[in-house]
Amino acid sequence: MITGLVIIVLLAVLGMPLFAVIAAIALLGFNAAGYDLIAVAVEYYRLGDKPGLIAIPMFTMAGYLLGESGTPSRLVRLSMALLGWLPGGLAIVAIVACAFFTAFTGASGMTIVAIGAFLYPALVKANYPERYSLGLVTSSGSLGLLFAPSLPLILYGFVAGQLNTTPPVTIRDLFLAGLMPGALMILVLSIHAMWVGRQLPQAAAGFDTRELWESLKEAKWELPLPLIVLGGIYSGKFAASEAAAVTTLYVLIVTIWIKKEIKFSKLPDLMAEAMRLVGAILIILGAAGALSNWLVDQEVPSHLFDFSRQHVHSAGMFLMLLNVVLLLVGMFIDIFSAIVILTPLLVPVAVAYGIHPVHFGIVMLANLQIGYFMPPAGMDLFIAAYRFKTNIVNLTRACGPFFLLVGFALLIITWVPWLSLALL
Amino acid sequence: MLKKLLAGLHKAEDFLLAMLLGGLLVLALLQIALRLFFETGLSWAEPVSQMGVLWLALMGALGAARSHRHIAIDAFPRLLPPLLRRIAWLLSHLVTAVVCGLLAWYGWGMVDLEREAPGLFVEGVPSWWPMLAFPFGFGLLSLRFVIAALGQPAEHEGPQ
Numbered sequence: 137m138i139t140g141l142v143i144i145v146l147l148a149v150l151g152m153p154l155f156a157v158i159a160a161i162a163l164l165g166f167n168a169a170g171y172d173l174i175a176v177a178v179e180y181y182r183l184g185d186k187p188g189l190i191a192i193p194m195f196t197m198a199g200y201l202l203g204e205s206g207t208p209s210r211l212v213r214l215s216m217a218l219l220g221w222l223p224g225g226l227a228i229v230a231i232v233a234c235a236f237f238t239a240f241t242g243a244s245g246m247t248i249v250a251i252g253a254f255l256y257p258a259l260v261k262a263n264y265p266e267r268y269s270l271g272l273v274t275s276s277g278s279l280g281l282l283f284a285p286s287l288p289l290i291l292y293g294f295v296a297g298q299l300n301t302t303p304p305v306t307i308r309d310l311f312l313a314g315l316m317p318g319a320l321m322i323l324v325l326s327i328h329a330m331w332v333g334r335q336l337p338q339a340a341a342g343f344d345t346r347e348l349w350e351s352l353k354e355a356k357w358e359l360p361l362p363l364i365v366l367g368g369i370y371s372g373k374f375a376a377s378e379a380a381a382v383t384t385l386y387v388l389i390v391t392i393w394i395k396k397e398i399k400f401s402k403l404p405d406l407m408a409e410a411m412r413l414v415g416a417i418l419i420i421l422g423a424a425g426a427l428s429n430w431l432v433d434q435e436v437p438s439h440l441f442d443f444s445r446q447h448v449h450s451a452g453m454f455l456m457l458l459n460v461v462l463l464l465v466g467m468f469i470d471i472f473s474a475i476v477i478l479t480p481l482l483v484p485v486a487v488a489y490g491i492h493p494v495h496f497g498i499v500m501l502a503n504l505q506i507g508y509f510m511p512p513a514g515m516d517l518f519i520a521a522y523r524f525k526t527n528i529v530n531l532t533r534a535c536g537p538f539f540l541l542v543g544f545a546l547l548i549i550t551w552v553p554w555l556s557l558a559l560l
Numbered sequence: 561m562l563k564k565l566l567a568g569l570h571k572a573e574d575f576l577l578a579m580l581l582g583g584l585l586v587l588a589l590l591q592i593a594l595r596l597f598f599e600t601g602l603s604w605a606e607p608v609s610q611m612g613v614l615w616l617a618l619m620g621a622l623g624a625a626r627s628h629r630h631i632a633i634d635a636f637p638r639l640l641p642p643l644l645r646r647i648a649w650l651l652s653h654l655v656t657a658v659v660c661g662l663l664a665w666y667g668w669g670m671v672d673l674e675r676e677a678p679g680l681f682v683e684g685v686p687s688w689w690p691m692l693a694f695p696f697g698f699g700l701l702s703l704r705f706v707i708a709a710l711g712q713p714a715e716h717e718g719p720q
Contacts, residue, residue, distance in 0.1 A: 149636050150649075151633065155631075173666050174666045176663070408577045411581055411616060411623065412627060413629065414617065415619065417631075419618070420631065
């Protein structure tokens with residue numbers, strides 16, 4: 137068992153896809169525990185009886201459609217009219233637009249490609265320091281991950297929801313819980329942006345009501361989106377999966393029929409592209425389901441709790457320690473795998489410490505969000521390096537201040553559960 | 561000739577994937593409409609849509625294997641010189657193929673078990689029929705990873 141585990145971990149380091157790594161560990165574990173290995177297939181197959189899982193392909197497709205349409209530029213224009221007159225206005229525009237867009241695209245790196253790519257030159261042209269601009273668009277690529285309907289948020293809701301914790305975790309609660317912590321991150325980054333941009337000429341001459349009206353009119357089809365996503369769920373009319381289907385329908389109608397920005401003939405390609413991402417995520421979710429079944433069978437979460445109780449005595453200490461561990465994990469493993477592997481292990485421990493599992497989820501996601509632009513494996517670093525033709529070392533330096541800023545917000549989110557739980 | 565055939569095959573695969581997603585969307589919307597306006601619903605819609613997501617996952621994973629979109633930790637292999645990187649790629653992807661092969665094999669065992677005591681998936685469809693997607697999906701996935709292992713390492717892995 138140990139030898140096998142070492143070999144698998146070595147192979148993981150050599151680049152073996154993570155779903156296979158997880159499945160291999162599950163096979164090994166079930167075998168060592170003396171079960172027929174058909175059980176692994178049966179557990180994996182459970183992926184096919186999870187109600188509501190359809191929300192993931194639906195929201196992903198909506199996000200891809202929005203990314204291909206003119207939405208990013210309309211979004212930037214609107215934020216410009218709203219915020220451009222502030223000191224550091226253009227940088228704040230970048231922050232807000234990235235956050236909104238990431239909520240819909242689930243931080244799959246599309247934000248950097250779709251928004252960062254044209255805001256970066258704009259920032260540099262407006263005399264923002266090059267390093268600041270680079271760090272901003274790279275680290276903003278995962279900002280907004282705490283806002284509904286981001287994919288990591290839904291994924292955590294799924295995995296944690298199935299653990300039947302008290303209090304329970306629902307996607308609906310998570311959608312509310314993320315609002316204030318997400319807003320805090322935006323606020324912290326925006327204040328910093330005002331400081332950086334204090335002596336630069338402002339992006340917009342002043343607050344222009346006409347331009348605001350024009351940009352509002354231009355974005356009138358995008359504006360109802362948050363309402364469709366959240367309104368349906370909170371009015372009790374829709375389940376999260378139904379809201380996802382309605383959102384997708386709405387986005388399809390707007391991008392293809394009303395705005396005509398996506399050709400109907402391009403649709404199958406786009407859908408297939410979105411589903412490849414979904415396939416890559418869900419196949420990890422299935423494997424992790426099998427693995428966590430084995431972990432629970434071996435009572436690993438309760439051993440973990442017993443062990444940590446000997447060394448860590450308070451919930452606060454536990455959360456602090458968790459921040460360190462999650463940052464380390466986030467450096468090496470992508471957010472989707474980290475969520476599906478760690479949630480079943482850590483949530484029971486957190487609940488035993490008296491931590492609300494919804495607050496715990498927000499802390500976990502906020503941590504992993506930083507992991508996105510953390511060297512050496514942060515996905516956004518690679519995408520930004522590729523997109524802006526620079527190297528990882530340069531990017532790491534550029535992102536430095538942003539680690540500290542988002543990290544500061546993370547500490548507040550960790551220590552003040554109220555931020556996550558007040559709206560529930 | 562072979563290239564053309566392969567391109568056609570990939571196109572058909574993408575189309576099927578898109579159709580499956582479209583079908584799931586239509587089904588979900590139909591259910592919502594039936595519930596809101598007629599306070600009714602199709603009894604088979606829920607199991608079919610859940611199973612549809614599993615098929616979607618398997619087919620999507622097949623597509624992801626084709627375009628090297630599976631999520632992997634590729635920070636270390638990037639640092640290796642080309643030859644070693646090629647070897648790491650070959651090894652890790654061959655083992656992935658083996659793991660997929662095992663899952664296909666045990667998936668087949670699962671189908672066999674189900675056939676001994678068949679339940680109903682929906683009216684008129686025995687429960688082991690939709691299950692077949694599992695061994696087939698992983699069987700094809702195994703094949704894809706063998707092909708990938710023999711090819712060049714991908715420049716960029718993971719979603720983008």
